[in-house]
Structure formats: structure tokens, C-alpha cells
Amino acid sequence: MKDWRYWLAEQRGTLLALGIFIVMFAIYSANHPAGFSANVVQTAANKGVLLAFVAMAQTLVVITAGIDLSVGMIFLLTNCLASWLVVGTPMQTTLGLIAVLAAGLLCGAINGAIVIYGRLQPIVATIATGAVYYGIGLLLRPFPGGSVNEDLADALTGRVFGVVPASLVVLLAVVLVIWVPFSRSVLGRAAYAAGSSETAAYMSGVPIRRGKFAAYALGGLLAAIGGLFLTFFTYTGEAAYASGNAYTLFSIAAVVLGGVSLFGGKGSAIGAIFGALAFRTIGDLLFVFDFDPLWQPLFQGVILLIAVSLGAFALFRVRNRLEWFL
Amino acid sequence: MSETTLGGIAGRMPKFIRRADPAVLTAFACIVVLLLLGSLYSRSFLSPEYLLQQLKVASFLGVIATGMMLVILLGQIDLSVPWAVAAGAMMACAAAAYGPAGVALAIPFGIFCGVLIGIVNGIGVAYLRIPSMIITLATNAVAQGLMVVYTGGFSPQDSATGAMRYLATGFAIPGVPNAVIIWALIGAAMVFVLTRTGFGRTVYGIGNRERAAYLSGIDTRRVVMIAFAVSGGLSAFGGVLLAGYASKAAQSMGDAYLLPSIAAVVLGGTSILGGRGSYLGTVAGVILITLLQSILSVMQMPEAGRQIIYGVVIVAMLLLYGRAPASR
Numbered sequence: 004m005k006d007w008r009y010w011l012a013e014q015r016g017t018l019l020a021l022g023i024f025i026v027m028f029a030i031y032s033a034n035h036p037a038g039f040s041a042n043v044v045q046t047a048a049n050k051g052v053l054l055a056f057v058a059m060a061q062t063l064v065v066i067t068a069g070i071d072l073s074v075g076m077i078f079l080l081t082n083c084l085a086s087w088l089v090v091g092t093p094m095q096t097t098l099g100l101i102a103v104l105a106a107g108l109l110c111g112a113i114n115g116a117i118v119i120y121g122r123l124q125p126i127v128a129t130i131a132t133g134a135v136y137y138g139i140g141l142l143l144r145p146f147p148g149g150s151v152n153e154d155l156a157d158a159l160t161g162r163v164f165g166v167v168p169a170s171l172v173v174l175l176a177v178v179l180v181i182w183v184p185f186s187r188s189v190l191g192r193a194a195y196a197a198g199s200s201e202t203a204a205y206m207s208g209v210p211i212r213r214g215k216f217a218a219y220a221l222g223g224l225l226a227a228i229g230g231l232f233l234t235f236f237t238y239t240g241e242a243a244y245a246s247g248n249a250y251t252l253f254s255i256a257a258v259v260l261g262g263v264s265l266f267g268g269k270g271s272a273i274g275a276i277f278g279a280l281a282f283r284t285i286g287d288l289l290f291v292f293d294f295d296p297l298w299q300p301l302f303q304g305v306i307l308l309i310a311v312s313l314g315a316f317a318l319f320r321v322r323n324r325l326e327w328f329l
Numbered sequence: 330m331s332e333t334t335l336g337g338i339a340g341r342m343p344k345f346i347r348r349a350d351p352a353v354l355t356a357f358a359c360i361v362v363l364l365l366l367g368s369l370y371s372r373s374f375l376s377p378e379y380l381l382q383q384l385k386v387a388s389f390l391g392v393i394a395t396g397m398m399l400v401i402l403l404g405q406i407d408l409s410v411p412w413a414v415a416a417g418a419m420m421a422c423a424a425a426a427y428g429p430a431g432v433a434l435a436i437p438f439g440i441f442c443g444v445l446i447g448i449v450n451g452i453g454v455a456y457l458r459i460p461s462m463i464i465t466l467a468t469n470a471v472a473q474g475l476m477v478v479y480t481g482g483f484s485p486q487d488s489a490t491g492a493m494r495y496l497a498t499g500f501a502i503p504g505v506p507n508a509v510i511i512w513a514l515i516g517a518a519m520v521f522v523l524t525r526t527g528f529g530r531t532v533y534g535i536g537n538r539e540r541a542a543y544l545s546g547i548d549t550r551r552v553v554m555i556a557f558a559v560s561g562g563l564s565a566f567g568g569v570l571l572a573g574y575a576s577k578a579a580q581s582m583g584d585a586y587l588l589p590s591i592a593a594v595v596l597g598g599t600s601i602l603g604g605r606g607s608y609l610g611t612v613a614g615v616i617l618i619t620l621l622q623s624i625l626s627v628m629q630m631p632e633a634g635r636q637i638i639y640g641v642v643i644v645a646m647l648l649l650y651g652r653a654p655a656s657r
Contacts, residue, residue: 070462117644122652124601126406126462127591131643134588138636145633242633244584252466265460297481301474308467311459325540 016262017274023260024281031284034291041166047287048168049160049236051280055174056229057250058257058279059182059272060111060222065258067215068198068267069118069125073133074226075251077110079242080140081230086149086240089231096152104227110136111223115216133251140242147241156235170232174276177228182272185221194218198267256307257282265311282306352598352650356613363620371627381506387619388512389497389571391612393586394593395519396563398611399556401594402523404536404603405454405461407560409446410590412472414583417443417565418572419476425490435490439569440562446472447561451554461557476580488577497573508570515563520608532556536603592643593618602653 011018028047032039057074064071081103088099110132117128163169185191193214196204204211229250234240255265261278263270286303289296367374393410400407407413421439424431431438446468453464499507523529531552534542543549567586572578597614599606621642625635 072462117648121644121648123644123647124653127595127601127647128644130588130591131640131647133640134636134643135640138633138638138640141631141633141636145631245581252470255463255466259463265463297478298474300477301471304467304470304472304474307470308464311463311467312453312457325543 014271014274016270017277020261020274020277020281024277024284027281027284027288031288031291034288036291041162045162045168047284048171050287051283052170052174053229053232053236054250054253054257054279054283055276056177056225056232057254058261058275059177060225060229061251061254061258062261062263062270062272062275063185063194063218063222063225064114064125065263065265066198066267066270067194067218068201069215069219070255070265071111071114071129071219071222072126072251073110073114073129073136074222074254075247075249076133076136076140077107077223077226078230078233078250079247080110080136080143081107081227082233082237083140083143083149083240083242085231085234086151087143089151089155089234091152096155099152100231103231104224107227107230108220108224111226112216112220114223115219118219119212119215133247137242137244137247140247144240144242147239147243149240151234151238153238156238159232160235173232177225178273178276181221181225185217186271190214190217195268198269200268252307253282253303254279256303256310259307259310259313350598350607350610352596353607353610353613355646355650356597356610356617360613360617360620363617363624367620367624367627370624374627381504381509383619383623384616385506385508386623387615388506388508389567389574390586390589390593390619391512391615392515392570393564393567394590394611394615395515395608396560397590398594398597398599398606398608399519399532400461400560401591401599401601402532402536402603402606403553403556404539405553405557406591406601407447407450407465407557407564408462408587409450409465409469409472409561410564410587411581411583412469412476413443413446413561413564414568414571414586415578415580416446416472416476417568418578418582419480419568419580420565421493421569422489422572422578423479425488432490432492436492436496436566436569439572440565443565443568444558444562446565447558448554450561451557454557455550455553480580489572489575493569493573494576495573497570508574511570516608516612523608528552528555533604536600536605538604588639588643589618589622592639595643596646598650601647 031047032043035043037043057078060074060077061071084106085099085103088102089096090099114129114132117123117132118125121128159169159173161169163172189210190213193204193209193211194217196207196209197211197215201211257279258270258275259265259278260281261270261274261276263275282303285306286299289299289302364375373379393414397407397410417439420442421435424435424438449468450461450465453459453468454461457464495507496511497508501507501510523532531542531547531549534545534547535549535552539549564583568578568583571582575582593614594606594611595601595614596617597606597610597612599610621638622635625638630638
């Protein structure tokens with residue numbers, strides 16, 4: 004096979020997600036009362052990047068064949084933290100930003116340490132740590148409130164040169180600074196290898212533990228960037244249990260839509276970003292078609308159910324029935 | 330190292346203790362410690378009334394955790410508990426609005442809705458081979474969506490029927506709350522199924538190695554599906570009881586039961602990887618969690634502190650005896 008065909012095979016999930024997103028967004032903007040304008044794109048981008056960051060965080064963990072059910076809670080916790088710290092003079096704001104990102108990294112690292120070195124199942128471990136993170140968030144913000152450096156918030160949620168949404172620029176920067184170096188590094192390859200076949204990777208001397216640990220920790224960091232952006236949009240911090248759960252759930256949906264295999268070892272964060280944007284757009288389609296917003300949770304739930312069921316088509320290709328039982 | 334010392338000590342103990350799972354013993358020991366701590370805090374902590382009240386509160390969690398245990402024994406997990414509980418409660422209350430027949434069928438209808446959710450989970454896990462945590466999260470979202478559409482975004486006005494209230498708060502035998510009797514009956518049935526029937530053995534078999542169970546000629550997919558249906562039904566029944574206890578159904582009433590039900594099963598020594606665990610452990614786990622909740626609320630610990638303590642306790646207990654083997 005030629006090189007480009009390998010590339011195509013590797014990126015199939017990502018390209019499919021991109022295709023779904025373009026089609027959905029075309030339908031969305033064609034039926035939007037304001038049409039395809041900079042404002043519509045900006046609003047959609049701002050809503051989409053929140054989920055995109057959380058979905059990227061989930062991707063890193065899912066690639067290692069794990070799952071992080073605490074991403075939504077890290078997202079909430081960092082939102083609450085940012086509503087205290089990211090205020091004041093530029094100097095204080097910068098320190099606050101660093102502190103919030105460090106907190107997210109720490110949350111992810113704790114998850115990683117418990118799952119990898121504590122050898123616990125990721126599902127139960129991250130549900131439990133999620134409860135802890137939510138509790139800390141609630142301690143920080145028993146009631147919605149707080150504030151954020153509004154100049155920074157407006158700059159990052161506005162438009163660059165009056166056209167491009169700033170949030171998309173930040174998203175691109177994060178991809179270039181975190182995802183691309185990680186996926187090309189030894190650690191990133193170790194994370195993929197661990198997800199693909201942990202035994203084989205271990206036998207080949209791949210540093211799977213460090214790779215998985217880096218994936219969990221960076222996942223926390225990405226969730227924290229999402230939390231920061233939530234603060235920039237809302238200007239407040241709020242520990243809303245339902246919202247945290249919803250983001251965890253949607254991140255899984257976005258990851259699946261983005262072509263990342265839940266069994267690990269396959270997919271990319273870029274696919275998950277398009278998955279997240281597509282999922283958000285599908286959810287918002289209800290609004291442009293004037294449905295009752297009450298139907299939105301059901302609609303999103305059904306999309307999620309369909310998205311996860313699509314993976315079942317692989318069963319038809321299984322020749323040996325024993326492969327059904329992992 | 331520690332196992333040999335344990336073996337040495339255990340060798341000198343009576344037979345029934347030697348046979349018991351160390352995790353179950355630890356859980357019971359923790360219950361005793363919690364009771365002692367509680368009695369230091371307040372005299373009334375050891376009074377029969379208080380303990381019976383705790384047992385009654387524990388029975389709701391107990392019913393839900395029974396279903397969760399069945400699923401965890403298979404090596405799967407059921408994250409659709411929150412909205413299965415809420416759907417059971419809300420649908421039972423809703424059925425009561427349709428005349429005498431509705432009132433009579435309220436409880437079965439609530440349970441039926443839970444079973445439906447469980448069947449969707451079961452089909453996804455057993456036949457479509459979707460990872461259980463994913464499909465159960467998805468059905469949870471769909472159940473939530475259905476309930477939101479049905480109620481129009483508000484809590485339903487229908488209140489619980491007399492029968493539901495009687496089951497949750499009545500006294501068929503003087504001095505023993507009905508809820509406790511129900512939990513005991515469900516528990517006894519579960520113990521019978523797990524230890525005395527082919528279905529129970531199959532559950533343990535699948536939890537250990539589904540391939541081996543399949544090759545032994547068992548229709549493993551049917552067993553997995555039934556287990557999920559039972560779990561959904563028991564969650565909904567727990568919701569029905571809760572609605573009877575609170576005399577009405579509320580949208581978020583199930584949220585508080587996901588983590589505790591998993592925690593109760595896992596703290597009771599059931600392996601999260603499946604195939605190992607006893608119902609006695611789950612009973613201990615349920616009582617342990619309920620006592621912990623009770624003490625924290627007596628101490629007027631705010632919700633935030635409770636969540637943190639839950640999470641930390643669960644991780645700590647799991648690190649003590651829930652770890653996967655180190656060898657590859």
C-alpha cells in the first residue's frame with residue numbers, strides 16, 4: 004500500500020467525525036435564523052470548545068483502554084477554583100491560571116496514580132475520585148458565585164481579527180502544544196501500545212506505566228483548560244452535580260463519535276474534538292427546528308445510545324465466536 | 330508475607346471465622362468501630378430505636394445494592410441506577426393517577442419500567458458486546474430524557490400510593506419495619522439463587538471467565554441479560570420504596586444511590602472484576618455505608634465533606650483489598 008492509504012486508514016475515524024460535523028453544522032447554520040455569520044460561528048464555537056477540551060481529556064485516558072468518569076468533576080472543580088483565583092492584576096491572573104492548570108494536572112495525576120500504581124479498576128477509582136473532586140468544588144463554591152478577570156475572559160471568548168472565534172484559536176494552540184507532542188513522544192506511543200495490548204507492550208519493554216500515567220495526568224490538565232473556559236464564559240463558578248455528570252457522559256459520546264475505540268489503542272484527540280463539535284451541533288439542531296427544549300436530554304441520550312451501538316457492527320466481522328468474549 | 334501471618338493466626342481461630350472472607354470480616358469490624366465512635370458522640374446511638382431506624386434506611390440501599398451485586402459478580406457494572414431508581418418511583422406514582430386499576434398496578438408497573446431499562450442494558454452488553462459502563466451510562470441518559478419529557482421538567486405532582494407507603498414505612502410484624510422485611514426477603518432469595526441454583530453458579534462462572542463458561546455449553550449471553558434485567562428491576566423497586574418513604578417521587582432521587590450502591594458491594598469484598606463475593610459482604614457493606622452516612626449527618630457534616638469522605642473511604646478500602654494482581 005502507498006503511504007497515503009495507510010494514513011487514510013489511520014485517520015478514518017477522525018475524517019468520519021469531521022464529515023459528520025460539517026454536514027451537521029451546514030444543516031444547523033442553514034436553518035439558523037441569523038444564517039452563517041461570524042456571530043453564529045462564535046456562539047457555536049464557544050459552546051463546542053468546552054466539550055472539546057473535556058473530550059480530549061477523555062481521549063487520552065480512553066486510548067490507554069481506561070476510562071475517566073471524573074473528567075466532568077475535574078472540569079467543575081477547576082471552574083470553582085478559577086472563579087476564586089483568576090482575578091486581579093495581570094500578574095495575579097497569570098499565577099491564578101497556573102494554579103488552576105496545576106490543580107487539574109494534580110487531579111489527573113491522582114487518578115493515574117490510583118489506577119496504575121494502586122492497580123484499581125479505572126471505573127470505580129474515578130467514580131470515587133470524582134466524588135472527592137466534586138466535594139472540594141462544593142467546598143470552594145457552596146453557592147454559585149465568584150468572578151474572573153473579565154478582560155482576559157472577553158479576549159479569549161471573543162473574535163480574533165473580527166472573524167475567527169478566539170476559543171478555536173486556543174483550542175488549536177492546545178492541540179499543537181499538548182496533543183501533537185504527546186502523541187509523537189515515547190510516552191504517547193506507550194499509551195497507545197498499552198491500550199492496544201498491554202501484555203505485548205510490557206514484553207517489548209515499552210514504558211507502559213509512565214505512558215498511562217502521563218495520559219491520566221494530561222487528561223486532568225485538559226479538563227482544567229475546559230474548566231477555565233467555562234469560567235470565562237459564565238464569569239462565575241458553580242459546583243452543579245448534574246452538569247459535571249453531563250460533561251462526563253457527553254465526553255464519552257464525543258470520543259465515540261470521534262472514532263476513538265473504547266477498547267483502547269485506536270483514535271486521536273483531533274477526532275474527539277470533531278466528535279465533540281458534532282455532538283454539540285446535533286444537540287443544538289433541536290433549537291433551530293423550534294422543538295421544545297424539554298426534548299433535548301432525550302435527544303442527546305438517544306444520539307449517545309446510537310453512537311455507542313454503532314461499534315457493535317464490528318461483531319459481524321468476527322469469524323470466531325470466542326472473540327465475542329474478551 | 331502478610332498472607333502467611335494471616336494464615337497462622339487464622340489457623341487458631343474457630344472454623345466459621347477461618348472460612349469467612351477477610352474483606353467481610355473487615356467490613357463487620359468497621360461497623361463495630363463506627364458504632365463505638367458514634368456512641369462516644371451520642372448516647373442514643375446504641376438504642377434499639379435508632380439502630381432499627383438505621384436498618385430501615387439501609388434497606389432501600391440494600392435492595393438497590395442487591396441488583397448491583399449481581400451485575401458486578403458478572404464483572405460488569407450498572408451505571409443506570411440513578412434514573413432506573415427515579416423512573417421506577419416516578420412511573421409507579423404516575424400509574425397511580427389512572428384510577429383504581431392504576432393504584433393496584435402501580436408497584437408492578439414501576440418495577441416493569443426498571444426491568445425494561447435493564448433489558449436494554451442487557452441487550453447492549455450481552456448481544457452487542459458494548460462495554461457495560463458505556464451502554465448503562467447511555468440508557469441512564471435516555472431514561473433521564475424520557476422522564477424529563479414526561480414530567481415537563483418539573484417533579485411530578487402524583488404522590489405515592491397507600492401500598493407503597495405501607496411497604497416502606499408500615500409494620501406488618503410489630504417492631505420490625507416492612508422495608509427491613511422486604512430487604513431480608515430479597516436478600517434471602519438472592520442468597521438462594523447465588524448458592525443453590527445453576528443460574529447463580531453460572532453468574533460466578535461468567536465473572537471468572539466468560540469464554541470458559543460459554544465453552545461449557547452455557548448460554549452466557551442470556552444469563553448476562555437476565556442479570557441486567559434483575560438489576561434494573563431491583564433499582565426501580567428501590568425507587569418505589571423510596572417514593573413510599575418520602576410519599577412522593579422526585580427527579581434527582583436516584584443520584585444519591587449510584588456511588589453508595591457500588592461502594593457497598595465493593596466494600597463487602599465482592600471483586601469488581603467479577604466472579605468472587607458473597608451476599609453477606611454486601612449486607613455488611615450496605616450497613617457500613619448507611620452508618621457512615623448517618624454519623625456524618627449527625628455530625629452535621631455538609632454535603633461537600635460527605636462526598637469527599639465517601640470517595641476517600643472507598644479508594645482506601647479498595648486499596649486495602651480490591652487491587653488487581655501485580656503479575657502479568
